[in-house]
Amino acid sequence: MNAPEQPAVELSESNATNSLWQQIRLTPWSDLLRGRLSGRLDVAALAAASDLPMAARVRILEIIRRTRLWRIEKVSVAAELVGHFADGLEAGASLDDLIDGFGDVDTTAKLIRRAKFRCRPWTWHVIFRLTQAMGIFIVFYIAAIFYYASGKPNIAVDYVAKFNESTLATPEKDRAWPLYRQALLSLDRERLEELSEHGDVVTGDPTWDDVATLVQASQPTLDQVRLAAAKPHLGFVYSTKIHEADRELFPDEYERTKGEEPLGELDIPFVQMKLPHLSELRQLGQLLAWDALLAAEQRKGDRVVEDIEAILGMAGQMSGHDKTLIDQLVGIAIAQRAFESLGEVLRRHPDALTDVHLQRLAHRLAADDVAPFVSLGGERTFFYDVLQRVYTDNGAGDGRLLPSAQTLIRLIHTDWSARYSGPDTTEYLLAPLLGAGTASRKEMAAKYEELYDGFAARFAQPYWKTRLTDSPHEKWMSSSHLATKYRYSIIAVLLPAVDSCHTRQQDMVGHRDGVLTVLALQVYHRKHSQWPTSLDQMVPDILPSVPRDRITGDPLRYRLVNGLPIVYSVGQDLDDDGGAFPAAQPVKFHKVPEGANEEMVKRVNDANEKLRNESPRERRKRTIAATGPSGPNSDHAKDGDWVLWHSAQWPVARDNFTPE
Amino acid sequence: MKIEREMMRGAGPTAVLQLLVRREMYGYELVEALSRESDGVLAMGQSTLYPMLYNLEAKGLVASRVDDSGPRSRKYYRLTPKGRKRHSHDTAQWLSLLKAMTALGVLNPADVAGGSQAKGAPA
Numbered sequence: 001m002n003a004p005e006q007p008a009v010e011l012s013e014s015n016a017t018n019s020l021w022q023q024i025r026l027t028p029w030s031d032l033l034r035g036r037l038s039g040r041l042d043v044a045a046l047a048a049a050s051d052l053p054m055a056a057r058v059r060i061l062e063i064i065r066r067t068r069l070w071r072i073e074k075v076s077v078a079a080e081l082v083g084h085f086a087d088g089l090e091a092g093a094s095l096d097d098l099i100d101g102f103g104d105v106d107t108t109a110k111l112i113r114r115a116k117f118r119c120r121p122w123t124w125h126v127i128f129r130l131t132q133a134m135g136i137f138i139v140f141y142i143a144a145i146f147y148y149a150s151g152k153p154n155i156a157v158d159y160v161a162k163f164n165e166s167t168l169a170t171p172e173k174d175r176a177w178p179l180y181r182q183a184l185l186s187l188d189r190e191r192l193e194e195l196s197e198h199g200d201v202v203t204g205d206p207t208w209d210d211v212a213t214l215v216q217a218s219q220p221t222l223d224q225v226r227l228a229a230a231k232p233h234l235g236f237v238y239s240t241k242i243h244e245a246d247r248e249l250f251p252d253e254y255e256r257t258k259g260e261e262p263l264g265e266l267d268i269p270f271v272q273m274k275l276p277h278l279s280e281l282r283q284l285g286q287l288l289a290w291d292a293l294l295a296a297e298q299r300k301g302d303r304v305v306e307d308i309e310a311i312l313g314m315a316g317q318m319s320g321h322d323k324t325l326i327d328q329l330v331g332i333a334i335a336q337r338a339f340e341s342l343g344e345v346l347r348r349h350p351d352a353l354t355d356v357h358l359q360r361l362a363h364r365l366a367a368d369d370v371a372p373f374v375s376l377g378g379e380r381t382f383f384y385d386v387l388q389r390v391y392t393d394n395g396a397g398d399g400r401l402l403p404s405a406q407t408l409i410r411l412i413h414t415d416w417s418a419r420y421s422g423p424d425t426t427e428y429l430l431a432p433l434l435g436a437g438t439a440s441r442k443e444m445a446a447k448y449e450e451l452y453d454g455f456a457a458r459f460a461q462p463y464w465k466t467r468l469t470d471s472p473h474e475k476w477m478s479s480s481h482l483a484t485k486y487r488y489s490i491i492a493v494l495l496p497a498v499d500s501c502h503t504r505q506q507d508m509v510g511h512r513d514g515v516l517t518v519l520a521l522q523v524y525h526r527k528h529s530q531w532p533t534s535l536d537q538m539v540p541d542i543l544p545s546v547p548r549d550r551i552t553g554d555p556l557r558y559r560l561v562n563g564l565p566i567v568y569s570v571g572q573d574l575d576d577d578g579g580a581f582p583a584a585q586p587v588k589f590h591k592v593p594e595g596a597n598e599e600m601v602k603r604v605n606d607a608n609e610k611l612r613n614e615s616p617r618e619r620r621k622r623t624i625a626a627t628g629p630s631g632p633n634s635d636h637a638k639d640g641d642w643v644l645w646h647s648a649q650w651p652v653a654r655d656n657f658t659p660e
Numbered sequence: 661m662k663i664e665r666e667m668m669r670g671a672g673p674t675a676v677l678q679l680l681v682r683r684e685m686y687g688y689e690l691v692e693a694l695s696r697e698s699d700g701v702l703a704m705g706q707s708t709l710y711p712m713l714y715n716l717e718a719k720g721l722v723a724s725r726v727d728d729s730g731p732r733s734r735k736y737y738r739l740t741p742k743g744r745k746r747h748s749h750d751t752a753q754w755l756s757l758l759k760a761m762t763a764l765g766v767l768n769p770a771d772v773a774g775g776s777q778a779k780g781a782p783a
Contacts, residue, residue: 077710079726080687080735084706087688087734101691101705108707115714 028072041071043078050082052089059099060085066109073116144432151402153265154393159385160269163378164237166322175235176317177277179228181249183221184280188214192283199618201290202344203297215291222291225284226306229313238324240272250276264422265389266404266411270324270382278330281318285311285334289341296349301357304345309364311338316369321377325501328374332508335370339511340621343645346518355526362519371509373459374501376452383448383494390490391441398442403431405438405490412493413593439487447488451476455498463506463629464553471499503630506550510628513547514567514644517556521565531565534558550629551642564647571627571642582640585623585632587611668704672712673721674754675702677739677747680722684738687713713737721746 023037031038039045043064047057060081064074088098102108172178191214195201201211215222237243240262242254253276262269288307295303311334318331342361345352353361364370390408392399403423410427423431439447454472470478473495477485485492517535520542524532532538535546535558546555549569557568559579566579589608592601614622626632627642679685679693687709695703704712716722721743727734739747761767 076735079733080710081706083686083732083734084688084691084710086732087686091688091692098706101707103705103707108711111707111711112714115711115718118718119714 026071041075043071043074046075046078047082050086052082052085053095055095055099056085056089059102059105062105063102063109063112066106067113067116068109069113069116077112077116141432144435145428148400148431148435149403149428151392151400153389153391153402153404155265155388156393157384157388159381160238160240160273163322163381164239167233167235167237170233170235172235174232176228176231176233176314177235178245179224179231180277180281180284181246183224183228183284184249186224187218187221187287189280189283192218192287196283196286199615200340200621202293202617203348211290212294215287215294218287218291222287222307225288225314226310229288229310229317231313231317234277234317234323234327236277238273238275240269240274242274242276246276249280264404265402266408268382268385268389270385271411273324275324275326278327281314282330282334285314285337288314289337292341293344293348296345296352299349299352301353304342304352305357305360305364308338308342308361311335311341312364312370316372319369319372319375321375323375324378324382325374325376325498327378329501329504332374332504336508336511339365339508339515343511343515343518346515346522346645347648350522353522355523358519358523362516362523365512365516365519371505371512374505376455376459376498376501379494379498380448380452383491384445386490386494387441387445391444393441397445398440400440401431401435401438403427403434406430406434409489409493434489437483437486438489444488444490448491451491451495459502459505462509462548462553463503463550464548466502467551467629471502473498500630503628506629507625510550510569510642511644513550513556517543517547517558517567518565518645521558521567531560531563533560556644557641561647565645566643566647567645569628569642569644571640572629572631573627573639575639577639577641579641579643579646581620581643582623582627584619585626587614588632668702668708671702672704672708673716674747674750676709676712676716677721677743677750680737680739680743681747684725684736686734686736690737716743 020037023039024032026039026041027037028041031040044061047060050057052060060078063081064078067074067077069077085098088101089095167175195207195211195214198205198207201207241257241260242250247254253274257274260272262272288311292304292307292311295301295307315331315335315338318327318334320328323331342365386408390402390405392402404427406427407423438444451472454475458466458471477492520538521531523542524538527542535543535555539545548554549556551569551572552574554570557570557576557579559566561579568579570576571582589611590604592604596604624643627640631642675694675698676690679690679697685693687706690713691704691706691709694709713722713724717724717737719742720740722737723740724735724737727736758767758772762769762772
């Protein structure tokens with residue numbers, strides 16, 4: 001006999017049946033809907049009303065309580081057990097035997113609970129299983145959050161130092177930057193910047209006299225710049241801070257960055273890298289271009305040649321595997337400045353150059369180092385630096401994605417320059433989802449290498465070969481399923497618009513070829529006192545071959561209008577319009593990216609303001625460029641040619657630009 | 661003789677279905693009938709019987725009704741058509757088992773026929 005001496009449970013679910021709330025709670029919905037407060041779900045009351053001995057009631061209530069069933073089920077089971085005891089006692093069975101018949105309370109309660117569960121409707125079972133599955137999922141998901149959040153990156157390689165290796169290995173005497181620095185310090189940079197705001201300024205423009213005064217006063221500086229441009233290596237050491245030696249040149253930036261320390265793994269040196277030399281070199285290139293024009297005006301051909309060579313030397317110093325993509329793009333822009341400047345000299349003052357000058361310039365322009373292919377070496381280094389920061393490292397080149405990868409993507413889409421302190425709560429919560437769906441470190445690197453090889457092969461080809469095929473990135477993006485893009489999301493966000501680097505480089509090569517052809521035309525003209533009727537007439541005496549149209553691969557187009565030459569490519573419509581410019585291109589204003597910070601908004605607004613104040617010459621340049629490889633390839637830009645050089649008497653009437 | 665739990669798991673439901681073939685019965689009645697008619701061999705406590713009844717109900721083999729007409733409320737169980745089918749099936753299986761055990765010599769036909777002699781045998 002195991003009946004308890006004392007009740008182990010409350011015999012009345014309350015003593016509280018008086019309470020209205022209890023009454024409501026213990027009344028089934030069906031009764032409530034009929035307006036009855038029956039309170040018939042009170043198991044204790046049911047047991048109390050049974051007249052069973054206390055021990056039987058206690059045992060029943062113990063079992064019922066431990067079944068953890070719904071109230072309505074408890075009442076049903078309790079009523080049956082009460083009946084069982086009553087029938088047993090009535091049939092003469094002893095109370096002890098009846099209580100013993102229940103066996104262990106916990107076991108009985110468990111068996112009843114299981115059996116009653118099976119009696120519940122299938123809808124309940126569906127919801128129960130779903131809830132169970134959800135619960136299991138949540139437990140595993142929480143474990144996965146901890147798993148991903150507990151990962152740590154292993155920032156083992158200083159990629160910036162690696163990137164600087166070739167610069168640091170260059171002897172000091174072969175580095176150009178120290179000389180550029182000195183030149184910049186001796187220059188009226190404020191005035192240069194102010195005049196540069198006017199964009200292209202040439203002889204006869206309202207600001208030309210101011211430009212000429214500055215250029216004249218800067219001759220000692222320009223001598224130094226020319227010396228620097230002749231050095232084999234730029235020699236600028238990349239860093240997240242301003243180098244002590246550049247302190248005087250960039251005092252504000254030096255002060256701002258000197259105390260800065262990385263705040264976390266996403267404080268990526270490649271993002272925080274300071275590139276103040278770029279705008280300075282661009283302005284020195286501008287100064288040299290102006291000087292070439294001034295020298296031509298003054299009939300000082302030697303200086304013209306030296307200036308053009310210096311600009312090309314400077315541009316060449318900004319190319320190669322050990323330069324960032326932005327360095328190379330600025331280098332391309334500087335080289336373009338040389339071709340524009342030389343084109344302007346040939347348009348306005350061709351007689352300033354002797355035959356020797358023309359020949360020397362032609363040889364310089366034709367040299368291999370003038371239009372180097374764009375290298376993605378810097379981007380590749382940046383990619384691997386990012387990889388070591390957003391993945392764990394298992395020591396064998398693999399690892400799992402960290403929550404900080406999402407922070408990285410967020411920063412890319414909002415503010416690159418934002419200082420980083422750690423993933424936010426949402427990024428931690430989403431880490432398992434992103435981590436499970438994203439490629440591992442090894443897979444990500446392999447895919448990047450595949451794309452990188454594709455780009456390298458593409459960038460080494462002329463535009464007329466790449467024009468008709470999709471770039472590896474486009475091919476990948478268009479052929480891949482959404483899941484694949486999601487899987488390689490790190491690559492997708494780190495590989496934006498690299499194709500435009502190739503088209504810009506091809507723009508530059510096109511311009512170079514155009515000016516090179518005009519140099520040959522000048523030589524021919526001086527030799528024969530007339531222009532050739534065809535470019536072929538200059539081959540092989542003056543030109544080894546006619547340069548090719550970057551867009552079609554055919555020989556460049558040439559014609560004489562009013563006795564003066566025009567050199568052009570047929571442009572993206574592949575249709576020879578006789579050297580006509582395309583229609584004026586509408587200005588495309590920049591959009592402020594979502595989530596951009598104040599500095600970014602200001603930068604975009606400034607760029608848009610500049611577009612609003614565009615000079616006719618700048619507009620003409622932009623319009624002509626629209627038909628070149630980097631043009632928008634829109635129908636609007638298509639009808640017209642890509643004019644690489646024209647005389648002062650050009651363009652023709654269909655154009656709405658004023659002939660100069 | 662007390663039947664081991666595993667054997668009881670197979671025999672118990674069949675025994676309950678067999679009792680319900682005759683008429684509907686309530687819980688205590690079933691406990692009594694099982695004990696009495698099997699000479700205590702198939703006697704089962706409430707902790708076994710009620711969960712078993714609820715399981716049979718969940719499977720649709722038995723149905724229940726509450727009868728409030730007497731001095732106290734009683735829950736009666738009866739066989740459903742599905743339960744009848746199941747009972748026939750179980751009975752056939754038991755018969756086959758019995759034959760097989762007999763053929764193997766585990767059971768003696770005489771013992772089975774004179775099973776009443778075993779009544780009151782110690783557990």
